[in-house]
Amino acid sequence: MRFASLRLIALGATFALTSFARPAAAVVTFNQDLASGWTQGTGTSNGHFTVDTEANGVELGLRASLRFVGPITPSGNLYIAPVGSTPPGSALWNFEFSVNPGSLLGTYSVLTITGPGGVLSFNPQIIPDNTPLGGPLYQNSENLGFAFLGGPLNFNPNASGIYTFDLKLFSAQNQQLGDVSIQVNAVPEPSTWAMLILGFAGIGFMAYRRKVRPANLAA
Structure with missing residues (x-):
């Protein structure tokens, strides 16, 4: 009986130490403003983002918006976008991302887009026209009709489809620091x-x- 009690005490102590050592769980919120603000481009405002906020200061955001109009109001992390195109073959909707690594250095992000025509993963930080804010925050508004995205995905702006966007942030040691995802359903108007x-x-x-x-x- 004494040994069994000692085992239980040891297990309890191990569990308590493990729980204390674990980082705080991420908080994912929907239809939210970015605490970092939205500064990319003109004519669009903050809001309607799906946001992952981490205790270490990391903030990741994704949303869909109507091109030249503004953000789409989601249901949870689901955004309904219209099928159709604007010259020269761009979709009527954009996807928009924001990455704020806080005070962490040496981080990198991976954005994975999955659609009916294929899967594409890349580091969005390498997009040349990310908003130059003079700090670690980077944001952009992109369209699947753009050649460097639409080609690998075999994207057709005039076809209905379901698109999943998953944005992850990693440390220099390849440890995942944050993760947020949205789904965009492109349907006829x-x-x-x-x-x-x-x-x-x-x-x-x-x-x-x-x-x-x-x-x-x-x-």
Whole structure:
């Protein structure tokens, strides 16, 4: 009995030390402002981000927005975007990211995009036109229709599809420091849906008329 009690005490002490040593869990919030602020580009405002906030000062954000209009209001981390294109073959929607490594040095990020046509992973920090803020924070607004993204993904802006964006931050020792993801469902606009419904109704009515007409002639 004494040895069993000692084992239980040892296990309890080990668990307590392990729990104390573990870092605080990440907090992922939805439809939020970035605490770091949104400074990339003009004409767009902060808000509607899915945000991972870490105790070490790391903040990662992702969102989808209507091109030249503004952010899309999500449901959780799900963003509904319209199918369609603007010249020269860009989607009607953008994805936007923000990476703030806080005071940590030597970090790097990986953005993985998964779509119907393929998967692409890259370090978004290497995009040449990231907002120059004179600090560790970097942000950008990108479109899957841009050649360096759309080519590897076989992206078609006029086709419906589900796209997953996953943004991770790593230390120089390859330890994961943060992770945030969103899903963008590209679907036909409501007007397109209405036209499709009317089209199907018209086809059904024509089929009904063809079926009824022979019956009337036979009578």
